[in-house]
Structures are given as structure tokens and as C-alpha cells.
Amino acid sequence: MGSQSIDYKELQFAFQQGAIQLINEKQELNQINVFPVSDGDTGSNLASLMETILEESKSESTSVIDVFENIAEASLLGARGNSGIIFAQYFNGIYTNLLLQEEKNSVKSFIKSVKLAISEAYQAIENPVEGTIITVIRSWAEALNESEQMNSLEKLLPHALMEARQALENTTKQLKILQRNQVVDAGAKGFYLFIEGFTQAFVTKQAVARSIIGSNHSVKIDISESLHENTSEPNYRYCTEILLDQVTQTKEEIQEKLSTLGDSLIIAVNRGKARIHIHSNHPDQVLNYLSAIGQPIQQKADDMLLQYEVNTQKKAPIALVTDSIADLPADYVLNNQIHVLPMNILIDKTSYIDKITIQSNRLFELTKKQNERATSSQPTLKTVENLFSFLETRYESILVITVAGKLSGTYHTVKEAAKHRRAANTKIEVIDSKLNSAAQGLLIMRANEWIQSGIGFEELVRKIRSRRNQFKILVSVDDLNPMIESGRIPQSVGKIAKKVNLKPIVSLNQDGEGKLSNFTFSLEGNERKIVQHLKKMHKKNRIQRYAVVHADSEKRALLWKDKLVEQLGFQPSYVIDISTVIAMSAGQGSVAVAVELGEGTDSR
Structure with a gap:
């Protein structure tokens, strides 16, 4: 033998x-x-x-x-x-x-x-x-x-x-x-x-049927409709997977550390690499630990709880999709079955998933520690196609509302993915919101309400296209450098404002490009200008709802909320931390107010 x-x-x-x-x-x-x-x-x-x-x-x-x-x-x-x-x-x-x-x-x-x-x-x-x-x-x-x-x-x-x-x-x-x-x-x-x-x-010594070796075949990571009803709600929300290089710990040491963060823990280790799988409510903590013992080179975190709820109790025949730049409370996103394409953040060779494996406060900690500016990238074509494959088996139609195309390539990536799905029976419409952050979030809220009311798909698309110009965001930033470096505002104007230490109101024009206005010499003056501007808008156009968001500056955001409640007479829809991508360009300490104006008005 x-x-x-x-x-x-x-x-x-x-x-x-x-x-x-x-x-x-x-x-x-x-x-x-x-x-x-x-x-x-x-x-x-x-x-x-x-x-x-x-x-x-x-x-x-x-x-x-x-x-x-x-x-x-x-x-x-x-x-x-x-x-x-x-x-x-x-x-x-x-x-x-x-x-x-x-x-x-x-x-x-x-x-x-x-x-x-x-x-x-x-x-x-x-x-x-x-x-x-x-x-x-x-x-x-x-x-x-x-x-x-x-x-x-x-x-x-x-x-x-x-x-x-x-x-x-x-x-x-x-x-x-x-x-x-x-x-x-x-x-x-x-x-x-x-x-x-x-x-x-x-x-x-013979090949199996339907050989694909040597072809350009690409396996689609799609998800077929489940044929089974006897399933239960997952104990943990995110199916998290991370590939590590340059691993310094043994498999047993990794197991001991991660076992407290979830279940379904599986670890494969060999020759300095490790593939980790875990179901966890804290994928950010999982990644934080693994980043300390190796170099993450791949990661994903699928929302199993959202998938389960869609499978067992779908709320509407229309799937509503956005990207993680849209600032909305996490509970609202889950409860209303809104599907989110995550942006990616790269810091010192490590890629993070926006709002899942990294939050804005952690972003500032890491960038200070690494003394290096973070960069971002839109969801990959494969990520979008994977989501479409899942949604097509569960919904009659899919509506995607992306961040402004002038600010990110996400709109064009999603449009390209939608072209590849033409053979599918599910209708797909991709809309450039021409907005970002909480303004984009408020538009998603309005779209969700229309969907829940039973509106038809074509009418829904028409209303969103005609109403998106009624959403506006006003941002107060102390340091213009991040916005200048990220290209979110015109560099020439930004550099002049910075040179003389002016504090402008940052917003978006009708095409979704950054613009500066109402320059002041202090943050206090900047805040007063924003509140005055909102009062005028409310008097003229009637603000329907508003939201306050911030970049690791909750105390300042809550003070803003109190002032706005006093001036506008009603509470904001939410006050939350902003997307890591927006925090990266707005800078630490920035605060913004997004509003939805009454129907028939144009905020720009």
C-alpha cells in the first residue's frame, strides 16, 4: 500500500x-x-x-x-x-x-x-x-x-x-x-x-456534466427563496466573517476571546491566516479584537434578523433600499425592513463596514491614532448584485434611493448592477436622491410611508423624483479641512474661508454638490444663522419634519435640538450620530439639521 x-x-x-x-x-x-x-x-x-x-x-x-x-x-x-x-x-x-x-x-x-x-x-x-x-x-x-x-x-x-x-x-x-x-x-x-x-x-478520469473550467462563468452569490417555515428568530443579528492575515494568536486563544461575543463560532487557521465566522450583535467588537491580532483583509456582516423578518413577515411588496450614508435610526431601519448597502472605510490597510464594524466616534479614535486620513469607497458591484438576488425572490419591485451621485459613485454602481438584472421579473428603479446624511434619511422615511400606504410602484417613483427637492440639510463645521480634502465643497472657496477663519453654512445645491453660504466669524454666529434660516423656512414653507445629526458631538446636538423645539414648536424625528463616511468629510464636532418642507415648495 x-x-x-x-x-x-x-x-x-x-x-x-x-x-x-x-x-x-x-x-x-x-x-x-x-x-x-x-x-x-x-x-x-x-x-x-x-x-x-x-x-x-x-x-x-x-x-x-x-x-x-x-x-x-x-x-x-x-x-x-x-x-x-x-x-x-x-x-x-x-x-x-x-x-x-x-x-x-x-x-x-x-x-x-x-x-x-x-x-x-x-x-x-x-x-x-x-x-x-x-x-x-x-x-x-x-x-x-x-x-x-x-x-x-x-x-x-x-x-x-x-x-x-x-x-x-x-x-x-x-x-x-x-x-x-x-x-x-x-x-x-x-x-x-x-x-x-x-x-x-x-x-x-472524465469531467462532470456542464463543466465550467476555462469559461468566464461567475458564480452569483444569490439567495433562493426559502421553502421552509419551521424556522426561528436568530439569537444574534449579524453573520460576521473576517479573513485575517499575519495572525499572532492560536485558534484556541481566538475562540476563547470571541466566544463571549456570539455563537456559531467557527475558526480556520493556517500559515498565518485565519478565517473567522461568528453570529454576533457586536461585529464592531469582533473586528476591534481581530485587528489587534492580525491584519483584516476581507470582511462581511449580513443582517440575519432583517432577512428573517422579511422571510416571515414582509411588510410590503416593494423593497426599499438605500446606502449607509442615509442617516436613520438603526431601530427604524430594522422595524421598517429597509435594506442598506454599506459603504466601506479604509484606515491603515484595514477596511471597515460603515455603521456595522465602525461608528463615527471610533473613526476619530483610529485616525488620530494612525495619524492618517481615512478614505471611503462605495459598495462593490458584487455586493449590490448579491442584495438584488435576495430581494428579487421576495419582492415584486425594488426601489433604490442613493446618496447624491455628485458625492459618491454609489448611484452609478447600483445602476450598473440593475442593468444586469433585466432578465428578472422584478422591477428595479434607481434614484439619485441628490442628498446625503439626514436629508437622504428623511426622504427614505417619506418613501417608506408611501410604500406602507399601498401606493403603486410607478406613482412612488414619480413622487420621489418630484419631491426630493423639498429636502435640505444645513451643516455647521468648525474645521473646513476635512471637507476640502475630501472634495465635498469647492476647494477654492473652502481655502479662502479657511484662511480668514470664516464659518460658513455647508449645504447641497440642486444637483447634489456641496456649497457654502452665510459666512460668520464664529461657531456661535454660525449656529444663530442656521436657526434663523430654519425659522424663515418654517414660516414660508412649513417644515414637515426635521432631524439633528452630529459627528461625535452629542452634547452640542442636544443643545441644537432644544433650540429648534423652542423655535419650531415640535420635536425632531430623531437625533443620532452620522454615518462614518459623512463624519470623515464633515469632521469631528460637526452638527447638521435636515428638514422636509411642505409639498409644492422648493427649498433651493
Whole structure:
């Protein structure tokens, strides 16, 4: 048995075909996904992993250990979701154990390594649950027994595949939620499909049906409509995943630290990289800790609670989408099922998710510490397409209201993503609000109220386009530097105002570009000008509602609120901290008031 060798080219081919087999069945995996959360994305997550494996395995290998090194590296980079990270840890475990064997290309070493890697896959999971992917992995690996009757992988693999098939079918009986829905575990089936393709390729030397190698095929990370009703509200809100490089802690140390921040904790670590998955209410705290022990290079945080509420009690047939620059209270966003595309903030090589893994007060702490200006970027095309894939299976139409196109590329990115969805039955309309911050937030509130009233989609779009000019924001800033550096206001005017220490009112013109007006020589004078301006607007146009927002300056914002209540005679809709992206350009200590004017008026 020890003299039997594995052809590394056949091994690489088998990995590729196993990946293709799984990708081909991703929609079915999405549909049977009910554990641990019925979010319908296990197939898409595993397909994303397999796509990365396909891409990385195109590079030339010269040995079995080379193949496993490439697969191990690719799996850490591409892993998504619970099952994906368990997959990644298992592949890395095989590679690590194979490195310790004398004959690294022998069948005997391969069998020994896949068995030893079982314990590493279990260790990746904080609380392993039988009847899931881990059970099928163990059953398959343990079935690869050395014997005189079966002395080659061509004979061993089909036998192990049968054992894996039996273990997969048994998952229905092992977990009550699977039994209620009469399905097998989605992650477990994903592993079985991979092994099935792997085995077929190794035994027959033939490709699986519908091969996609060498094509321009791109796996869409879409989410199919769940077919199951027997699900419960998630214990934690955000499905958080982070890929770390230059990791300084062991897997056990990371587990101990993160176990207090949520559940469904899975960690895969190898060669200085770690992929972490956790369900948590505090993804910002998760990232803060991980940033201290490594360099975050990828992250995501999906709102499982919002997905659950949309799946179980959708409020309207129209999906309302905006970006995180729209300043609205978090509770309002969740309670009204508003979908938010997050902006990204980059500080010293670490990328953060606006309002989820970073808040504006934390932004100022980090930029002072790093002595470096933060930068921002709009949601990626893939992020937008992922959201559309989810919404299209649940809504009749989708309305997206973005930050002003003059201030961000978000509008154009979303428009581009919408073009790709023309074949779908769901209507999609993308509107440039020509606003930002709380003014954009108030427009979202108004759009939501129209949606809840039952207004038709075409009428909704018409009303928003005609009413967006009735929303206005007035900003008071102490230091104009951040706005000048970020290009949010005209540089020439900004530099002159700064030179003579003038304090202007910052607002947006009718095209959504920053403008300066009503210059004063002090913040107090600036505040008085804003209050006077609002009084005039209220007298002439009747302010319907208003909101006060601030950049890490709650005390000043509350004082503003009291003055405005006195002058306008009613309370603001909300007082909150602003988006990190807006805080980055407005600067620490800035305060703004956004208003909605009465119908038929033009605030500009």
C-alpha cells in the first residue's frame, strides 16, 4: 500500500471536478438550507468557495503537496458561511498533516492525513453538532480503510462515497429541524456533492456534466427563496466573517476571546491566516479584537434578523433600499425592513463596514491614532448584485434611493448592477436622491410611508423624483479641512474661508454638490444663522419634519435640538450620530439639521 502513489495531475483534476459538481447544484443547497439559520445561502456560500478553488487550482503544480497547498490557501481566501469555513479548515488540516508524512505523494499518506484532519475540522467549531457537514466528513474519511482488497484510490473512493451517502441521508434523522422539513443538511450535502465529483473524476478520469473550467462563468452569490417555515428568530443579528492575515494568536486563544461575543463560532487557521465566522450583535467588537491580532483583509456582516423578518413577515411588496450614508435610526431601519448597502472605510490597510464594524466616534479614535486620513469607497458591484438576488425572490419591485451621485459613485454602481438584472421579473428603479446624511434619511422615511400606504410602484417613483427637492440639510463645521480634502465643497472657496477663519453654512445645491453660504466669524454666529434660516423656512414653507445629526458631538446636538423645539414648536424625528463616511468629510464636532418642507415648495 505504501508504494502506491497519487498522480498530482489526476488529484488536481479531481479537485476541480468536485468543485464544479457542487457549483452545479448550488440552487438546491440554497433551497434545503434550514440549519443553523434558514437564510438560504449555503449553496451560494459553498459555490463561492469552489469558484476560488477553481481559480487558484489553474496555477501549475508539480507535486501532490503543491496541489494541497494551493487548495488550502484558496479555501481560506474563498470560504464563506459555516460550512465553507469547516471545508477550509478540513482542507488545511489535510495539507498540514501531509507535510508531516515522509511519502507525501503516497495513497497511505493521503489516507492518514484525511483521517487526522477530522479532529482539526471539529476543533474549528466551538460547539460541533452531529447531523451536519462534520458528520459526513468524518464518515467519508473513516471509510478510507487500507486493505489488500482495495489497494488504490480508484477502489477506495467509491466505497467511501457510499458511506458518505449513507451518513448524508441519516442527517435528516439526527436534527429535529431537518426532520420537520424532511431535508438533509445543506452543508453536509455540499460536501457529499464535492466528494461525488472528486470520486467520479479520479475513477473515470472524465469531467462532470456542464463543466465550467476555462469559461468566464461567475458564480452569483444569490439567495433562493426559502421553502421552509419551521424556522426561528436568530439569537444574534449579524453573520460576521473576517479573513485575517499575519495572525499572532492560536485558534484556541481566538475562540476563547470571541466566544463571549456570539455563537456559531467557527475558526480556520493556517500559515498565518485565519478565517473567522461568528453570529454576533457586536461585529464592531469582533473586528476591534481581530485587528489587534492580525491584519483584516476581507470582511462581511449580513443582517440575519432583517432577512428573517422579511422571510416571515414582509411588510410590503416593494423593497426599499438605500446606502449607509442615509442617516436613520438603526431601530427604524430594522422595524421598517429597509435594506442598506454599506459603504466601506479604509484606515491603515484595514477596511471597515460603515455603521456595522465602525461608528463615527471610533473613526476619530483610529485616525488620530494612525495619524492618517481615512478614505471611503462605495459598495462593490458584487455586493449590490448579491442584495438584488435576495430581494428579487421576495419582492415584486425594488426601489433604490442613493446618496447624491455628485458625492459618491454609489448611484452609478447600483445602476450598473440593475442593468444586469433585466432578465428578472422584478422591477428595479434607481434614484439619485441628490442628498446625503439626514436629508437622504428623511426622504427614505417619506418613501417608506408611501410604500406602507399601498401606493403603486410607478406613482412612488414619480413622487420621489418630484419631491426630493423639498429636502435640505444645513451643516455647521468648525474645521473646513476635512471637507476640502475630501472634495465635498469647492476647494477654492473652502481655502479662502479657511484662511480668514470664516464659518460658513455647508449645504447641497440642486444637483447634489456641496456649497457654502452665510459666512460668520464664529461657531456661535454660525449656529444663530442656521436657526434663523430654519425659522424663515418654517414660516414660508412649513417644515414637515426635521432631524439633528452630529459627528461625535452629542452634547452640542442636544443643545441644537432644544433650540429648534423652542423655535419650531415640535420635536425632531430623531437625533443620532452620522454615518462614518459623512463624519470623515464633515469632521469631528460637526452638527447638521435636515428638514422636509411642505409639498409644492422648493427649498433651493
